[in-house]
Amino acid sequence: MNYNKYNKIIIFIVCCFLITTGCQKNQRKIKKPEIIPSLDVLYKSAFRAFEEGDWQQSLELFQKVETRYSFSEWAPRATIMIIYIYYEVGDYYKTLEYANRFKKTYPKNKNLDYISYIIALSFYEQISIIARDQTYAKASLKEFKKLIKDYPNSIYAEDAKFKIDLINEQIAGKNMYIARFYIKKSKWIAAIKRLEFIVKNYNTTIFAEEALHRLVEIYYNLGNINLAKKYAAILGYNFNDSDWYKKSYQIVGDKDYSTNKKEKLKFRERFKKIFSLPK
Numbered sequence: 074m075n076y077n078k079y080n081k082i083i084i085f086i087v088c089c090f091l092i093t094t095g096c097q098k099n100q101r102k103i104k105k106p107e108i109i110p111s112l113d114v115l116y117k118s119a120f121r122a123f124e125e126g127d128w129q130q131s132l133e134l135f136q137k138v139e140t141r142y143s144f145s146e147w148a149p150r151a152t153i154m155i156i157y158i159y160y161e162v163g164d165y166y167k168t169l170e171y172a173n174r175f176k177k178t179y180p181k182n183k184n185l186d187y188i189s190y191i192i193a194l195s196f197y198e199q200i201s202i203i204a205r206d207q208t209y210a211k212a213s214l215k216e217f218k219k220l221i222k223d224y225p226n227s228i229y230a231e232d233a234k235f236k237i238d239l240i241n242e243q244i245a246g247k248n249m250y251i252a253r254f255y256i257k258k259s260k261w262i263a264a265i266k267r268l269e270f271i272v273k274n275y276n277t278t279i280f281a282e283e284a285l286h287r288l289v290e291i292y293y294n295l296g297n298i299n300l301a302k303k304y305a306a307i308l309g310y311n312f313n314d315s316d317w318y319k320k321s322y323q324i325v326g327d328k329d330y331s332t333n334k335k336e337k338l339k340f341r342e343r344f345k346k347i348f349s350l351p352k
Contacts, residue, residue: 112142116151128158149179156191165195186224190233193217197236200243207247214240238277245275249283261291272307282308286317293324301325 110118119134131154138151152175159167172192176185193216199209217233217240224230248267255264264287271284285308293301305321312318 112138112145112147115142116147119151119154123154123158128162132158149175149182149184152178153184153187156188160191160195163198165199168192168195186220186227186229189216189220189223190227190229193220193233193236197240200240207244210240210243210247214244241275242278242280245271245278245280248275249280252284252287256287256291261295265291282312282315282317285312286321289321289324298325 115134116138119131119138122128122131122134135151135154135158138145139148139155142148152171156168156171156175159165159171169192172188172195175182175188179185182188193213196209196213196216200213201207201209214237217237220227220233221230221237248271252264252267252271255261255267268284268288268291271278271280272288275281285304288304289301289308292298292304302325305318305325308315308318308321
């Protein structure tokens, strides 16, 4: 038998085998088209999974509503549910991603106040302890203020105000933590800047009293008795029943710092009226 002819036959058989095998592999890769349920059935299934606590399944189904029925009125509702689920499981990165996308996709949606609230909450939930970085505290404060400004009549506005007070306490606490550190290190100028910052910007927090007292201590020890007495006067005028005032009084020794409570203005107004930082 001619060897060339024999080789050609072998090559032909091998080629046929490879072609057949390749076709079989391609056939295996071909998938049947996915059968998508109707919008009503799909959304109800997603919500049922949510109620049953199967949030992963719920997410997948809501995402199908969002993508397969993107022009329906149920698409933004599905996105809101996705945002809520991610928030509940603590995936704030995804929460913010979907929330910001929602605002761009549906700029006139009636639930934008809720979306703004969720964005603020996502930052709020990530606030660290006082001794650590307060980036998220500042971010959430900004978002809560924006919510109140943009949607003053929103049902979420009241809680936003409450959260703002808590965040202010957090930020003031951070500055007091740093001020105490500077005091221990006898870095008086740095400590004074932090304390005055608290008194000027966070005078409604629990740290305002201590900040005023620390200023009395520092200025008295530095020999600036007039400034020490000035801050003691402010402390006595606003917190004449506090232990911090009693401590300051023991330092400066003057009594005439209290005022009849009936003559007092509202707290914030009082501070604006009598307080001015030394130049």
